[in-house]
Each structure stands twice: as structure tokens, then as C-alpha cells.
Amino acid sequence: MDSGPGDEALLLAVAERDMGAFRVLYERHAGWLAVRLARRCNDGDLVADAIQDTFVAVWQKPRGFRGDGDIAAWLWGIAIRRLVSRLRTRGGVAAVSGPAGPAPAAEDQVLLSVEYGDIGQALARLSPEMRAVIQAVVLDGLSAREAAQLLHVPVSSVKTRLYRARAHLRAALAEGSS
Amino acid sequence: MTGWHLDDDMLRRYAGRADSLAEGASAEQHLLSCEPCRARVTAAASVTGLGVIDLAAVWDRTRDAVEVPRPSVFERLLRGAGLPAPEARLVAVASAFRGVWLAGVAAVLAFAALAAALGDARGMWLFLAVAPVVPCLVVAAGYDPRLDPALEPELVTPYPALRLILLRTVAVLALALPAVLLFGLVVPGETAFAWLLPAAGFVAVVLAASTWVSPLRAATAVSSAWGAVVWLLAARSGSPDAVLQARAQAGFLALAAASLVIFLLRRRRLVQLRTWRQR
Numbered sequence: 001m002d003s004g005p006g007d008e009a010l011l012l013a014v015a016e017r018d019m020g021a022f023r024v025l026y027e028r029h030a031g032w033l034a035v036r037l038a039r040r041c042n043d044g045d046l047v048a049d050a051i052q053d054t055f056v057a058v059w060q061k062p063r064g065f066r067g068d069g070d071i072a073a074w075l076w077g078i079a080i081r082r083l084v085s086r087l088r089t090r091g092g093v094a095a096v097s098g099p100a101g102p103a104p105a106a107e108d109q110v111l112l113s114v115e116y117g118d119i120g121q122a123l124a125r126l127s128p129e130m131r132a133v134i135q136a137v138v139l140d141g142l143s144a145r146e147a148a149q150l151l152h153v154p155v156s157s158v159k160t161r162l163y164r165a166r167a168h169l170r171a172a173l174a175e176g177s178s
Numbered sequence: 179m180t181g182w183h184l185d186d187d188m189l190r191r192y193a194g195r196a197d198s199l200a201e202g203a204s205a206e207q208h209l210l211s212c213e214p215c216r217a218r219v220t221a222a223a224s225v226t227g228l229g230v231i232d233l234a235a236v237w238d239r240t241r242d243a244v245e246v247p248r249p250s251v252f253e254r255l256l257r258g259a260g261l262p263a264p265e266a267r268l269v270a271v272a273s274a275f276r277g278v279w280l281a282g283v284a285a286v287l288a289f290a291a292l293a294a295a296l297g298d299a300r301g302m303w304l305f306l307a308v309a310p311v312v313p314c315l316v317v318a319a320g321y322d323p324r325l326d327p328a329l330e331p332e333l334v335t336p337y338p339a340l341r342l343i344l345l346r347t348v349a350v351l352a353l354a355l356p357a358v359l360l361f362g363l364v365v366p367g368e369t370a371f372a373w374l375l376p377a378a379g380f381v382a383v384v385l386a387a388s389t390w391v392s393p394l395r396a397a398t399a400v401s402s403a404w405g406a407v408v409w410l411l412a413a414r415s416g417s418p419d420a421v422l423q424a425r426a427q428a429g430f431l432a433l434a435a436a437s438l439v440i441f442l443l444r445r446r447r448l449v450q451l452r453t454w455r456q457r
Contacts, residue, residue, distance in 0.1 A: 031220025048231040052240045059244040073210045123199045
């Protein structure tokens, strides 16, 4: 299924200053990274800058990958932090991708609850602000400080919202199981 | 892999940001470890026009960014001093070529200073002949395309010529002055500083003359003229004190002021920049 050399081999070649390997790595990963980053930030220019920063960082320090886990996860870790740092220098740009499109139709809701059970419904009932915090801290693995920069809110708000979101989920799950 | 993959519908919702948080989280977790699904996300985003950015353009920028050599110490210093990156590059490009040139200048100066330090009147004259023209030669070399092919592409983009010239003059002088001053310390007495005002005057003359002829030609002419004057003075009086007199120093100051006024008045006619633009 996999065509061409693996990511590890590419990264090694990049460490040897192989521009061809660098290009392959870029074409393999820039796309999905951009899609995922765009879910965190509405500004296409900022996303493009973050992608560029990410791959420049990879070129400069290809040995930053220590061989544990997926290279994709490593790249994402760099990319989201580059986006945060771009947001910090730019400042004042709407960062949150807002509520995720139109509310899902009733049919989809049913499907979802089948697929994800109670947790899916509990998550769906979270306010957009809380969802954004959950996404940044729990799913993207950012620190509270980084999440605060990404979402343009004070660090204290991130912590409060995270606390409330947890309480909400816990309550929802307890309610569902009883 | 696990055999489980994102289905096409889910993929479309994910790329189009029409998914729920739980869906998105699950998709993203899967993407981290699934090469084929990553490729499908990229394809879905570009096919449906949901690709938010021009990946080819970003690649070009990324390649350019990594292929550009790291800025020199001097350039980073300029940026640290608050100069915007493009201007730091413009200023530093000139100085990058100056390394060898400066070494030669330093050697000549060192010999002159040594000769002067030995106490010989002829050595003193040698120092006085060389030191004042060094800054203007260095400045001229900072702009002459015959010495500096890297300058040509810079002028493809419009740039305030006056600002460029002055920035570079300051930068080049900042490089040259410490060396010249250092050698001046070897020279006994006031002679060590007597050359400062003539040097300022000559730089200004070269800047003014560059509105008519190329800076290098102007600097050569100034240097030759100064050499001749020093030679005449040395032949007549044999003492370097003539240059040290307040009247002579005031004369150099007036020369500098007058030349600067001419330069500012005629700045739109900078020969250097005109010839660059014609190419």
C-alpha cells in the first residue's frame, strides 16, 4: 500500500540535505497538516505560514524526531505550535474555527450516538468555547498557555473552561449510564 | 494497519469541517497513524476546492527559505539593531564582499602606522596620505557594480536610493572606522586623529561626485588629488604639522558640509542607480 520510502528513511535523507526527499516529505504531509490546521484557524495565510515554518524547522532539525511514535504525530506537534507562535506574533486574528458548520441533522445525530455512544452526545452538547478548549488541550496536546494563545483567551479561562467541560462530561456520562 | 479506515462520507465532512467534535477527534487520531487516509484527506481537500492554501506556492517559499544561506553575523547584528530584514540584507551584501578588501586596506594602513610609529617624518606623511582616503574608498567600493555584481539584482525592485546609499555608507564606515582608529593609536601625537575630518570631507565629496560619475572613479580621483597634495606639502615643508592646523581642519569641515549639501540637492541624479536601472 505504501509507495516509495518510508517517512523515517525520508527524514534520514533530509538530514543528509537531500532536497528530493524533503520534497516527497512535504507532498506527503503538507496537505493533511494544512487541512487540520485550517480547522484551528480561519486565516489561510497564517496556516500557510505555519506550514512553511513547520517544514523549515524539519529541514533545520530533522534529527528532532527521536524515533518514537509516528512521524505524522511529530509533524503535527511542530505544526500546531508554529501556528500558535504565528498567532502570537500576528495577534488579534480570529483563531477559533467557530462552531463546526451547520448543526448535524437528526438522522446524523442518531448515527453519531450509535457510533460514539454517550460520549459523542455529551461532546455535542458542549458550548463552542468549551469544545475549542477540549480540542486544543485534550486532542492537540497543547499546554494551557499555548491553548490560551491559540484561542486568544486568558490562561485562566482555558483552565476554567477545561474544568467545567470535564465536569459536564462526567455528569453527562454518569446520567447516561444510570 | 487496523483495517479500519475513514469512509468517504466522513472524509468529506472532515475536510469540509462539517463533522462533530467526536468525529473529528477520532478522524485525527486515525490520521496520525494511517498514511493512506492522510493522502485521501489531502486529495479530498484539493478536489472539493476546500484546500485552504496553495500548497505548491508554500512549497516554493519553503524551499527558498531553506536554500537561502544563514544570514551572516553582520546581517544578524544589523537585524538585532532594529533594521528590517530586507534592508539588513541590502546593507550586508555590500559588506560581504568587503572582507578581502578590508584586509588589504588594513594591511596598507598597518604599514603606514608602523612607519609613523617609528618616528620618521616620512612615515608620518605616509600615514596622513593613506588614512584619510580609506573611508571614502571603502564607501565607493560599497556601491560600484564592477566590484560588486551582487548589487545588480537588488535594484530590480524600486528602493529609495538615498536611503540605500546612506544606510550602506554608515554600515561600511562602521566596519572601516574601528580598524583605521586602531592603527591611528599606534601613531604618536595628534596626527592620530588629524585624519578624521579630512576623511569625513572625502566621503562627502565622493557621495556628491557620485551624482555625476561613478563613486569608484570619484574616490580614485579624490585619493590621487590628496596624494598629490600630501606629496607637495611634504616636499615643501617636510613637517606634517600643516595638516594639523586649525585652519586646515576647518577647511575640511567646510568641504564636508558643502559636499553633503550638493549630494542632498542632487540626490535624484545618482549616477550609480541610474546605470543600474538602465540594464
